Amino acid sequence: MKIEEFQFPSDWNLGHIAGWFDFTTKPRGLDLSKNGDEIPFFPMDQIPLGRIRVSEFTPKPLAQLGSGTYVENGDLMVAKITPSFENGKQAIVDIETDFAYATTEVIPMRGRNGESDTLFLFFYLLHPEVRSDLAGKMEGSTGRQRLSKTVLGNRFIPLPPLPEQKKIAHILSTVQRAIEVQERIIQTTTELKKALMHKLFTEGLRNEPQKQTEIGPVPESWEVVPVGDICRSIVPGRNKPKVFDGDIPWLTTPNIKGLDYINADVDGLRVSSDELKSSGGRMIPEKSVIMSRVGDFGVSAVTNIEIVINQQLHAFVCPENLNPVFLCNQLRYRKPYMETIAAITTIPYLNKSKCESVPIALPGRPEQDAVVKAFETLDSKRNQHIARQQVLQDLFRTLLHELMTAKTRVHELTV
Missing domain, CATH: 1.10.287.1120 (Bipartite methylase S protein)
Known part of the structure; x- marks a missing residue:
């Protein structure tokens, strides 16, 4: 949000966040034991995405507190480390005690009485352009970048009454x-x-x-077979298309995550049949089952259209005696098995033979x-x-x- 591009009402103030909101600091002489031998503690994994308030915490014995960030009930905790900040991790503390501690990777803030509202700031910092601007000013080495209190405080904010x-x-x-x-x-x-x-x-x-079978108990009449014994595999071509100007979906794992079916409106790049031919890509027929084979296993969907997939995915073409949706759900259910057989380099992956070896109960x-x-x-x-x-x-x-x-x-x- 570039503030200079907008005309704000005359009764709105324009200023730095630090000019209207306070960063929380621990009061001098505070007795941390006033609420007992334990203190509420918020690790990063308990600071939510997509929720306003956080009440769940990990009780921590005072003797084991060590380092942490002092926060007060009603504070806005803003995650300051990548990728938590970029993802929008932040929440307002909502607990029964008057103070707590949190991971050192948060910045606690609050509105000023009679001037500013903490919840208003919560939403302002969710504006994608505001967060993108601040993310661009994070400092540190790649993968460990942090948003400084100074940069956050110097961000301009349009503030109504x-x-x-x-x-x-x-x-x-x-x-x-x-x-x-x-x-x-x-x-x-x-x-x-x-x-x-x-x-x-x-x-x-x-x-x-x-x-009892190799995959645990199954109904007596069901067979347990490797999926490759009953389905034809299609692996993607090795070369990525150079031009994306066609109408055939070229899909990756994020494009199919959360989907049951892949339809014509699926997100993703599109390639032409000519580009597909020149890059050596392979068309996946409709009613095939697509599954992830790199990193995040258990992602699968049934395609209702012809598509092309990248190296993150594997396709199975089902015979007449196998319902594609049944197979799709069996592959999701076999995620723990895939994790045990995956080869691991920087990220776990399944090659063609391991994809085909996944057992299903049929x-x-x-x-x-x-x-x-x-x-x-x-x-x-x-x-x-x-x-x-x-x-x-x-x-x-x-x-x-x-x-x-x-x-x-x-x-x-x-x-």
């Missing part, structure tokens, strides 16, 4: 809380799906006895179809909430920009 700050924060909080509700439902349905996969892949649907096609139907009920519910969450996220991004730049004023909105 305190009542308007609070109204803007309230509007954005309302949308953010709705996003968080959808995220909780998505997480719940995801966990239910994992439980259902375990039950159906070990017990089936017909209440038949189980047998019933007849009718039972496969019935299992898939059970999965699709949960998948449909999850996808509905993902779609709702996306709508809310789009609304949030729009409101964040419009309200922080005064293009839309709070009196024009009703929440």
Whole structure:
């Protein structure tokens, strides 16, 4: 957000963050034991993404406290190290005690009474252009860069009168809380799906006895076979296309993560058939199952269109007696197995033979179809909430920009 590009109302102030907000410091002579022998501690992994407040902490005995950053209840903790800062890790402390400690990799801040609102600052720092500008000023070696308190404090902020700050924060909080509700439902349905996969892949649907196999218990009538014994593999070409000006999707793992099906509107680059031919790429037919084979295992999807994949992915073409969606879910379920057989250099990976060696438990096609139907009920519910969450996220991004730049004023909105 380049402040000079916007016309702000005359009653808004323009100044440095440090001129309107305070960095929290530990008071002299504070007795850390006033609340007992333990103190709430926030490690980096407990500072959330996509949530306003954080109440979960790790109790730490005072004798083991060592280093840390002093924070107070109501403070905004901003992660200062890469990639946590760039990813938007920050939260407002919401605990029952009046102070706590956190990782040294956060900067704690708060609004000033009668002048500025902590929650308003929380949202201002989420503006993608603000965060990008600050990320560009981080210092240190690659992979360990940090945002300094000075750089953060020197960032300009357009600040409306305190009542308007609070109204803007309230509007954005309302949308953010709705996003968080959808995220909780998505997480719940995801966990239910994992439980259902375990039950159906070990017990089936017909209440038949189980047998012990190399992959654990499975229904007695099911076969355990390497996926390469029943599917044809397609590995990507070694050469990356040089030109992306066509209409055939060229996909990587991030493009398919979170998808059940790959459709024509999938994110990703596009190549032409001529470029595909010249680079030696291979077309993947529809109804194939795509799985990740580098780094993040267990990512898989069924393609409803012809696509091209890069070296991060592997494709299986299913025979008539194998439901592609059943295989897709079996491959997700076999993620722990893939992790045990992966070769590891800088990142774990599976070569073609190891991709084909992954064992799957296979019933007849009718039972496969019935299992898939059970999965699709949960998948449909999850996808509905993902779609709702996306709508809310789009609304949030729009409101964040419009309200922080005064293009839309709070009196024009009703929440």
